[in-house]
Amino acid sequence: MTNCGLVNEKNELVPLKSISVEVRVQDHVSTVSSTLLYVNEEERPLEALFVFPLPADAAVCHFSAKIGEQEIVAEVQDRETARDQYDDAVSSGQQAFLLEESAESPDVFRLSVGCLSPGQDAAVTIIYVTELDVQADHSLRFCLPAVLNPRYTPAGSVAGIVSEISSGCGAAPYTLTLSVHVSSPKPISKLESNCTLDPLVFLRSDHTQATVNLSPGHMFDKDVELFLYYQDTHQPSAIVEAGVATAPSGSLMRDPVVMISLYPEFPEEVMSSLATQGEFIFVMDQSGSMGEVLHHGKRAQTHIESARDTLLLLLKSLPMGCYFNIYGFGSRFESFYPESVEYSQNTMAQALKRVKKMQADMGGTEIVQPLKHIYSQPCKPDHPRQLFIFTDGEVGNTKEVLDLVKHHVHSHRCFSFAIGEGASTALITGMAREGSGHAQFITGTDRMQPKVMQSLRFALQPPVFNISVDWSLPDGITVDTLSQPIKVLFQGQRALIYTQLKGESSGGSEGTVTVKYRLKDQLVTNQLHFCLKPTEETGLAVHRLAARTRIRSLELEERSCNSDVEDIRRKIMELSVQAGVSSVHTAFIAVNKDSRQTVKGPLLQGRVQTYGSFDLCGIVMKDSSDRCGIVMKGFRVSEQTFHCCKPTKVTATRLNGFMTKVQNFFRRGSKTAAAPTVQTNSQSKSDAAPDPQKDPLLQLVSLQKASGCWDLDATLADAFGKTLDELTNQKPAQVEGSVWATLLALIWLYGCKIDQRVEWQFVAMKAVSWIGSQKVGDLSECVCVGNVLLGCQVTKETLGI
Template identity: 30%
Template sequence: MRKSGILSKQYLCRGLFQRGLWFFSSSDEVELKAVAVNVTIQDFVADVVSELFFRNRLQVSNETVFVFPVDSNTVVHTFYATMGDTRIEAMLWEKEEAQQLRKATSGMKNLRYLQDQWDLWGPVFACFLGSLPPDREVTISLCYVQELPLQPDGAAQFCWPYELFPQVFPWRRYDSTDQISSEEIPKNLDFIVCLKSAHGVSHVDINCSYTPLQYIAPDQTSAEVSLKSSPWLHSDLNLLVYYRGSHSLSAVVERRDPKAPPGSLLGDPVVMVTLRPYIPEVVPNPGQLGEFLFLMDQSLFHDAQNTLLFLLKSLPLGCYFNIYSFGATFKAFYPQSVVYRQESMDNAVRRISSISPGLGGCDLLGLLRSIYSTPLLQGHPRQLFIFIQRKISNEEEAVMAEVSHYRDQHRCFCFSTCDSFNLSQAMALETKGECVCIHSNMNMTSEVMKCLQQALQPPATRISLHWDLPPGLEVSVIRKAPEMIFQGHQSFIYAQIHGQAQDPEMGEGAVTLQYHVGSQSFDYTLRFSLSPSADDRWNEDLTPCPRKLSVHRMAMMHLLWKLFWEGTNRAEDIWHSTVKSSLSLGVLSPFTSNVAVRVKQRNAGHCDSLPQDSCMLFSPCNLVPCQLLWLRGSQPVWFKSIKFWMLQKSQFCLETLGHKAPDTEAPTQLSASCREQKPPPEEQVMEEPPAFNMSWDWPISPLSTRLCDFSRLRAVVALQKANGSWALTAALASALGLSKADVEGQRPNENVQTTVWATVLALVWLHRYKWKVSWSELLEAKARRWLYDQAEVQLEECLEAANRLLGCFVEPIIFRI
């Protein structure tokens, strides 16, 4: 474990947590002795109450610090540490006052030192706990609420890091089928999970030994399970919860706080609706295919030319697209996104070489703000393909704030090198996209085309919710439905229920989800109870955490950020109301900040919350370094050694050697045809670029047959039309390794159109080399679709002639759509 260099402090943080961030863990010298965790999972929200007991095994005192992540799907509302009769509690305070208190806190510079010294990256809460004496214990109490991700099979996934399990039997590991006697069940592991769903709990899947699922309610809407051991093979706990029935729509209503005034968020019931639309595998109608934006880091451009060509050729007719290059400044190919057709595609291909390599600044933030300021195109989901190489050292937090603000309006696919991996991963996770770490240009093309296949899957669009409540009640939506939901994803909607029902006997409400997938429309209606049973899962004296209000806390987090982005925090009444709500629920907001205090307890077992209005607590001697930090570490999580990285760089050098295409007519004719075509007025470019250079200017290696084949593949792809067809030209024949006379002479008969014959020939050739590269799948699909749309096409005769001419045997299944 790495030491900081300041007072040789040993940090209690190591190990990865879900979503690529990291969580509290023990160093080798501070042993995790026992764990008590209670988790309540209701549909797709988890409420976690945990106590961690650590002991310093050193013979000297050990400086310790507690660190945990604060992402957009988690609300950590309670944290305190107890060492003997000393208690340290983190609480929220109005931001300006908290800043004044920090000025009086000694050691804050040590806390900020973590920002540049830590190996990992992201927004975290950090609190120094001080010196832990030899052979003494510290108890960490942590409570948080978290929205759970949806798995492809419909399960709700809850994770807990392996480092937060006590090592009871280090010499043996159990799997979930092992029979463990009661004497062997560890006494220092108390891990209980309570499951609730109106749909009913079906079963669970856990990667460790656990007790049989015990149903608490006769209708199986409530169940409980306990862990018997930690996960095997040093894995994180992975708990999957499966529910019964349809999962397209679910609702959880949480009762109001009787102590809060009606009309406030706490004083009204809050409903959380989970949207998981069913999306069939259909082909969307033209005009509903999406807006694809390609953001290219100029310093990465030379290695991405092939990838950009494949992307442009693989887009479907009727979608919208644009290409941006960014460095110290950014430029767009078009002032706004244009329709994908032959003219716009040819123009974009020609403009690729206008992207000049640049090693200056990296204005990704300015580019994103420019994109987000342009209106969304109705029926065209926005998806960003971001290629980034350089580290953005000073604007990462601002970039993530912008991405988070618009996360329901777009999706990011990020392709990065080592330096920018963490930021890229965070952007992709925030928008439910994908992130790929690039280690060679060949790897880049393959991974990008896989992501494009995913991006072309039809999403649910035009999403709307309609409420039906008893007379006297109305709904105020806190977080509205997103612009789109993709296959396998979900979205959480929070709403506040106002008013008083005129008829108390009417205790049910209903919500209807409506959405479209292509030309198909869907709607689901769910009825839910407005009088949920009280959550008596834990008594108040069992845990020091405030009364459980998990749905209210998640709703409060979204409400506070909504008010912040709307700028309504300037109004005095709204500002005071939001600050008060933030403090009462322990929900961190743009208006509040963390403050930690150290006090001596009269009774070491006394666990009541510290009064925030007690001025004596905030004397300088009681203040503890505590702050929300943005760590700027740059080490990616999966590069395990320098040796591994060097092997990847060696592969990159070998693969880029010899990428010059054979001397064919394709580059010349392509450039000439592009120059002859002029875009329509709405697609006029900002400046006239030079012709696209298809020679790629890389030295040829006669020893690399694979790379020569790849050069021919590029030439064939460059000649494909936007609609998926090929023209019968000498350039195509040369790219296929044939003469034009041979190609024309082998045409089955005069009734076969030359374009059909050329398309079949190119399709068979692409399919023949598919075992070498998988990037041509989308190009083949476009060609098949074009052939399918042609009238009276003699495909069998064309296929037989193509097999004979190319010396291969491809079966007719190649034409199946």
């Protein structure tokens, strides 16, 4: 594999030598400091461009560059002013650095490094703060993005920073060091990762502080995920952070700011009965990149294979009497049915036949058109619409998608799933946030099924209405809420509220926040008491997160507002500059005015649009010879012309996926894109079906009827590793065949797959409900015989029958 990263006309590496990351986790907030070391090994002054990912909700709050012993700290300025200042500096031979956020997707940033002298190095430091996501097992997830997939830009869309995302290949040509310091009010139970870590070292006997390092030799080819476990992670909490005394009076940075973390607990009687109605629409990405492999370990699947398995499980888990439809999309889209159909054995069986034929063969990733088509369909009365969107997130027009989802939020809930490394966090979390749903990320060796089934449980929860937040504070103190109003609450999921405290207290040191909402016919109240005394050693992390939250709200208001746009933009820029936090209208600019060198000719910026995975090393070199180049999976793209490079040994799957991307590249390059088409079940794809399911659980689930029962036949016996005669001969005389088969399936699930219960919980609930509707005598003997037959020890009470 040829080298990649910053290359010259001789295809030689590289100014980026190393990345060093320090992470400080304080309770639910992380501060990340990343230092990138560049070295110019060319014989001429160099300008480099680096496009890289950050978490969608990150607040970038510091940018500096150290050249030799001199450090230049960047300032936040109006974006156009910063760009002009950068261009002027570089053209006059001064060293300059420009960091700006993508206008299309807030999780993509571009770093321009200008005028590095021959042999000179520069250490660029970027600091950002972000909240940690709470997982289903109550762990806190930290993610350091390493992979930035190319984003598909539909014809007619304005190209921007996301169109500059370059491809990477093989191992990253630099080193990564990562150290993590964790502190928490609660003891730290453990820390896990998808990467190899050194042993966790506790710094205090009460286990409230600890450090850990990434083991040497890590190849930075996947996102680095850390999962932190505290005792009582899911308990409500409040962080009060003091303001800056020198900030302007009345400003956000001057006053104290509070971050409230709430975990609503719904009444047990409400949660015991999930909804049996709804319209479930599953939207599946079938673009060429879905043919890539999730990981390279045992039983590795492509994205589309894992998605097919998940659709099988979802279809088997739906309640009888609901409605459903399935869409596939790429450069075009198609639906299984012209409109959502009632869930029955017949419609489920039809859908499963088509699911087996779904392939990653539909070109680019254009999600807007299928969404518009779905929203144009009338909703089913008394069946709330639930949208499940599966994608690898390679979408360039993120904000257009989010605005569309938000515009239709009152007609549906949106649950989004990111498949594989490098998916756009802005797209996935944004669709769920604007659609009052929930987002999930499936990376590495993660199984998609448990995460999707957790979201299905959320979708089946009754919706929460009339959410209100009330504050009780000492006299003289008022609150200014910076977050958008809470639109959705799910059992056990965190809700964040940022508020600015104004005024002076005349006495009292405690506040109370009360959240009220209606759940079915009940009025539910959750309350949190907190101390107004500022928490120590938080820096300004909470203020910057609060500023980021307010800026995102204003940006959304700006896009949806027909008037006062200039006033909103002014507010965004003022808050961004005041808080030192990035926004779409500002940029970080640093200029070394002491440096000046002769430049032969202008330093022109290269614009090369390539497609493939991006491993934090997609850097385009630009110099006075007006050349730019980058390597793309065995090809070198130079001035948008393909030239063959050294031969590369690749698998058939990777080759097919790559050729699909090359085809998409030329398709995207055309002046006009083909009009989207809608295809219904009368039009089918290839009749070739994939290999039969080898996963025993999925094999059993695939045999269940829509009503919840199983047939007593040879395929069921094979799933148990038995013969049909063995199952039939042991059947108690008074029990009908389907009841016996369904009982055996339940016994096998509880006895052999209890660790995967989250995946089959709805399948089992349907089975129990079906058995309850049958005329069956004493089932105790049946359960005993079934245990002996299948080698299990499950009680009738465990089965819930």
